Amino acid sequence: MPTPTSDGSQTSSGPASxxxxxxxxxxxxxxxxxxxxxANDLPHRVPSKRADxxxxxxxxxxxxxxxxxxxxxxxxxxxxxxxxVGVDFEITPSNNHASPTGALxxxxxxxxxxxxxxxxxxxxxxxxxxxxxxxxEQQLDLRFDVxxxxxxxxxxxxxxxxxxxxxxxxxxxxQRLYVNPSTTSSxxxxxxxxxxxxxxxDELLKTTSYIDVAAIEGDAQNAFEALSxxxxxxxxxxxxPNPGLFDAAVFAYTHxxxxxxxxxxxxxxxxxxxxxxxxxxxxxxLLKFF
Amino acid sequence: xxLQLHVWGPAFNLPSxxxxxxxxxxxxxxxxxKGSWELxxxxxxxxxxxxxxxxxxxxxxxxxxxxNIVDYLRQYSNGEWDLDGLLEGTARADTIAFSSxxxxxxxTLIDLSLYVSSQNYYGNTSPAYGSLLQWPNQWILPPRLHxxxxxxxxxxxxxxxxxxxxxxxxxxxxxxxxxAGRVPKNLIPRxxxxxxxxxxxxxxxxxxxxxxxxxxxxxxxxxxIGDKSxxxxxSENDSPSSLDCIxxxxxxxxxxxxxxxxxxxxxxxTKSPHLTAYTERMRRLCFGEQPVEIAHAxxxxxxxxxLLPWRAPSRISAVAxxxxxxxxxxxxxxxxRTLRSHxxxxxxxxxxxxxLSDMEKKIVSQAADAGKNDLYASVxxxxxxxxxxxxxxxxxxxxxxxxxxxxxxxxEVEGEEEASVFDAGSATDFLGAGFSGFP
Numbered sequence: 224m225p226t227p228t229s230d231g232s233q234t235s236s237g238p239a240s241x242x243x244x245x246x247x248x249x250x251x252x253x254x255x256x257x258x259x260x261x262a263n264d265l266p267h268r269v270p271s272k273r274a275d276x277x278x279x280x281x282x283x284x285x286x287x288x289x290x291x292x293x294x295x296x297x298x299x300x301x302x303x304x305x306x307x308v309g310v311d312f313e314i315t316p317s318n319n320h321a322s323p324t325g326a327l328x329x330x331x332x333x334x335x336x337x338x339x340x341x342x343x344x345x346x347x348x349x350x351x352x353x354x355x356x357x358x359x360e361q362q363l364d365l366r367f368d369v370x371x372x373x374x375x376x377x378x379x380x381x382x383x384x385x386x387x388x389x390x391x392x393x394x395x396x397x398q399r400l401y402v403n404p405s406t407t408s409s410x411x412x413x414x415x416x417x418x419x420x421x422x423x424x425d426e427l428l429k430t431t432s433y434i435d436v437a438a439i440e441g442d443a444q445n446a447f448e449a450l451s452x453x454x455x456x457x458x459x460x461x462x463x464p465n466p467g468l469f470d471a472a473v474f475a476y477t478h479x480x481x482x483x484x485x486x487x488x489x490x491x492x493x494x495x496x497x498x499x500x501x502x503x504x505x506x507x508x509l510l511k512f513f
Numbered sequence: 514x515x516l517q518l519h520v521w522g523p524a525f526n527l528p529s530x531x532x533x534x535x536x537x538x539x540x541x542x543x544x545x546x547k548g549s550w551e552l553x554x555x556x557x558x559x560x561x562x563x564x565x566x567x568x569x570x571x572x573x574x575x576x577x578x579x580x581n582i583v584d585y586l587r588q589y590s591n592g593e594w595d596l597d598g599l600l601e602g603t604a605r606a607d608t609i610a611f612s613s614x615x616x617x618x619x620x621t622l623i624d625l626s627l628y629v630s631s632q633n634y635y636g637n638t639s640p641a642y643g644s645l646l647q648w649p650n651q652w653i654l655p656p657r658l659h660x661x662x663x664x665x666x667x668x669x670x671x672x673x674x675x676x677x678x679x680x681x682x683x684x685x686x687x688x689x690x691x692x693a694g695r696v697p698k699n700l701i702p703r704x705x706x707x708x709x710x711x712x713x714x715x716x717x718x719x720x721x722x723x724x725x726x727x728x729x730x731x732x733x734x735x736x737x738i739g740d741k742s743x744x745x746x747x748s749e750n751d752s753p754s755s756l757d758c759i760x761x762x763x764x765x766x767x768x769x770x771x772x773x774x775x776x777x778x779x780x781x782x783t784k785s786p787h788l789t790a791y792t793e794r795m796r797r798l799c800f801g802e803q804p805v806e807i808a809h810a811x812x813x814x815x816x817x818x819x820l821l822p823w824r825a826p827s828r829i830s831a832v833a834x835x836x837x838x839x840x841x842x843x844x845x846x847x848x849x850r851t852l853r854s855h856x857x858x859x860x861x862x863x864x865x866x867x868x869l870s871d872m873e874k875k876i877v878s879q880a881a882d883a884g885k886n887d888l889y890a891s892v893x894x895x896x897x898x899x900x901x902x903x904x905x906x907x908x909x910x911x912x913x914x915x916x917x918x919x920x921x922x923x924x925e926v927e928g929e930e931e932a933s934v935f936d937a938g939s940a941t942d943f944l945g946a947g948f949s950g951f952p
Contacts (some may be wrong), residue, residue, distance in 0.1 A: 365733045372614040417887060429665050430620070431578075432564050438578065443610045452606035 260339070276310065277331040278302060279317035283404065287314040292513055294400050294485065296382065296475040298328045301347050304471035306512050307329075308357045318405065348468060360467045367461070367469060370453055373446040374472050379426060381443035381492055382476060384436065387423035391488035399486070444495045451499035466509055477506040515551050516541075516589075517570040517824070518559060518582075522645035525770035526804035528821055529554075529567075530641060532623060536579050536762030537567035539799040542820055543753055544586065544594040551824040554810035556646050559837060579762075583755055596754050604745050608756045611737065611744065612782035615756075619763030619805075621666055625723070626767065626777040628662035636754060636773040644807055653841050669722070701928045727780035734760070735785035741795070753795075761799060764792040 243251070278296060280298035282291070288469050293299045293314070305312055312330070322329050330342040330350070342350050352359055361367045386397050393416070402415045427434050454460055460469045478490045479485065481503065489492065496502060518541055520534035529535045541550055561568035567576040569585060576585040601944045602606060623719040627638045642655040737744055744760060767777045772790060782789050801820040813823040 365736045366610070368729060369733050370610045370616040372617050373610055376617045377613055417891070429661070432558065434561075435578075438581065441580075441614075446613070449606035449609040452603060453610075 239351060248324055276312040276333045277315050278305065278312045278328055279315050279321060279331070280328045281318065281401070282314055282316040284316055287316045289447050290513060292478060292510075293328075294479065295327065296379075296479055297326075297344065299436070299479065300472050301328050301344055301477035303466075303474050303509065303512070304468050305347070305351060306465040307471060307509075308351055308355050310354055334475055357467070360461070360463075360469060362462050367454070370450065371469065371472060373449060374476065377446040378476050381439050381446075382480075383423045384434070384439050385425060385490065385492055387420050387496055388427075388434070392490070393420065395486045420437065423490040440491055440495075443492060447495055447499055447502065451502050455499050456501070459505075466512075470505070470509060474506055474509045477502055481506060514553075516545070516549060517551050517553050518567045519553050519555040519566055519570060521566050522556040522835070523805045523807050524638075524641035525643060525766075528552070528767055528800050528805045529812075530638075530645070530766075531566065532619065532762040532766050533579050534567040534762070535765060536758045536820065537569075537582055538577070539757060539758040539761045539795070540583060540586075540596070542799050543758065544596060547822065551822050552810075553824050554645065554670050555826050557650055557833070559833065559840070579759065594914075596752070596758075599752075600745065600754060604747075604754075605887060606753055607745060611734075612755050612759050614733070615759050615763050617724075619767070621669070622726060622730055622777055623763060623766050624662035624666045625669075625726075626772065628659050629666055630772075630774050630776075632773040634659060637770065647828075649837060653837065669726070685878075723776055725779070727777065728784060731781060731785040731788060735788050736898070738787050738791050740787065742791075753798075758799075761792065761795045764788065765796050768792050769796070786924050852943055 253406045275505055278301070280287075280293040282293045282298075285291075286293075293302055302314070317327060319325055319327055319345075321327075322343070324343040327343065328344050328347075330347060332342060332350070348359070351357065358373065373492035385392055387393055397419065398412075398416055401419060402412050405415065406412060424434070427439075431438075458464075460473065461467075463470075466474075477496060480490065480496055518537060520529045520538060521531040522529065524530035527535060528538050538552065541552075552567050555566070558564050558566050561570075561577050562576065562577050563577040567579065567582065568575050568577040569582045571585075571589070574580050583595075583597075587598075592598060597608060626633060628634050639655055639659075641652050642658075646654060742751065744756050762780070767781050770778075772778070799820070805821070809821075810823050811825055813825055889917070890891075
């Protein structure tokens with residue numbers, strides 16, 4: 224309990240004493256920082272000398288060594304694009320938590336080696352154009368963005384439904400590829416699987432008030448038909464001599480839908496896609512790059 | 514039976530406030546003969562079993578969404594009421610691709626313009642909903658639509674258009690300035706300068722982003738329409754298609770509304786003069802020369818002879834009101850909401866018009882059931898876990914059965930009494946000391 228005398232002494236010293244640091248504290252802070260430790264070494268699995276650009280995608284270790292296509296459409300699109308335009312890179316298996324933006328793919332360029340600059344997926348095209356001076360294809364045809372919306376919405380919605388919300392497929396494909404590699408604990412696996420399905424469901428419910436499977440599949444069927452008409456008898460989309468970004472985007476979905484190795488249980492999309500032979504042949508032509 | 518098209522009600526001088534509804538109205542007014550259909554401004558998605566508007570009612574059959582309505586009308590009339598029948602090859606592919614493009618990009622822009630930009634939402638959109646909805650929907654639906662639009666545009670990083678936060682900041686600055694006369698200077702918080710700088714930067718950033726978004730949307734459409742009267746017009750086929758209806762739905766909502774912050778309309782007028790003229794022309798063709806007013810929808814006899822066969826919606830019944838209230842309550846409870854989202858999938862599969870084969874229906878229902886089972890399993894796990902914990906605590910004696918617990922409880926109460934007595938004593942001591950300390 225403060226006595227009146229101590230109170231009086233405080234008021235008499237005035238406001239200046241609040242600003243002055245007490246001498247013992249000042250001496251202590253003068254000695255900071257006591258020691259500065261050197262930075263930790265990088266983990267051993269990081270190659271000490273990076274010779275190549277590194278593309279971080281969803282993949283497994285064996286597939287990454289042989290440069291096989293990623294099993295995630297978004298990753299596969301950029302992997303294929305970089306291959307098509309002739310950028311050299313290595314595949315590193317990774318997951319969303321590793322990415323600075325929270326989403327795969329991203330690229331760690333070989334130069335400059337010192338500055339750790341990562342390139343997120345939406346800047347990959349610009350980076351590739353700077354590297355190999357390829358064309359920015361969106362500028363060449365007004366239909367590029369229009370037809371790309373088919374892939375980004377209709378086919379993507381059908382893909383989300385087929386992979387995540389169709390239970391047979393989810394157990395045999397998505398769970399094996401996305402959930403099981405991250406942990407062996409069955410409790411954590413169950414919760415991760417639930418989160419994945421919930422995320423897919425939320426994404427589909429963003430635009431509609433309930434998930435109408437027939438509408439989703441009908442939309443996908445129309446989308447394949449439109450893409451098939453756009454490709455017609457050409458080797459590549461928009462009659463280009465070499466495959467480009469749009470081919471990569473189409474290939475990312477057609478390859479995974481037609482890939483029997485993934486273990487699909489109930490694949491309506493493949494049935495629809497096989498009706499359009501030119502899209503199937505397009506996928507087979509591009510698969511030779513891998 | 515006359516076909517009835519249920520839609521969101523009129524707003525902004527347009528027959529509906531929703532782009533899909535506008536597209537459906539345009540399609541019906543172009544294809545269906547007069548007298549074979551009626552337009553009902555229900556403005557309540559719960560009337561349709563699918564929970565969506567626009568919905569076409571043919572006796573007991575309900576069809577919702579624009580594309581399903583188009584398909585249904587084609588089958589209903591054996592291919593007579595169909596705008597796309599003559600399209601082939603590239604034109605057909607273009608209809609599909611441009612429809613998807615307009616629906617996805619156009620919806621984003623309309624969300625940003627009508628809902629996310631707070632000035633427009635509170636100044637225009639929200640009052641418009643207020644005048645076309647009945648109680649209690651006018652309190653329930655607009656916030657739901659508002660948050661849905663925010664969720665759809667979240668990924669664009671334009672949430673700072675949502676000026677609520679910016680407005681609050683400005684008010685705080687203002688009150689600080691007012692108070693500056695009376696309050697000592699050093700008590701007014703300093704960091705105002707940096708915050709306003711920050712806001713200036715986001716405004717510019719928004720400006721660039723919106724410029725890019727509107728450019729990406731309008732440029733391909735402007736190039737496509739050119740001097741033609743319809744999107745897919747060619748020398749031998751000069752008639753509107755379903756693509757024109759979709760385009761009218763979204764473009765008229767961008768062009769016509771008088772908003773407080775009309776960035777979308779300004780962008781459309783400067784970037785795409787042909788498209789603007791086309792939208793005006795299509796609007797007159799499909800919705801009539803006169804601007805549509807809300808009164809037309811609710812009391813059709815007052816309306817001038819318009820193109821649209823309005824029919825007054827029936828008064829909302831007590832059952833419907835209580836259903837809406839129950840629904841809203843259920844949506845706001847966390848577990849129940851998850852359960853309902855599983856049901857949403859199942860209803861889609863079991864409704865008769867979904868057009869799935871029996872096999873597929875079974876599979877989808879199974880998936881929905883499995884999802885529900887997951888939920889039940891997680892609830893059961895939590896309950897089981899709690900039970901196990903309590904059992905364990907009994908076992909090791911942290912909790913004792915009630916027989917021996919009573920005594921302890923009494924002891925504790927006694928202890929507490931002692932403590933409180935002691936406290937009272939010390940308080941008196943303290944007070945006494947306090948008083949004695951002062952003269």
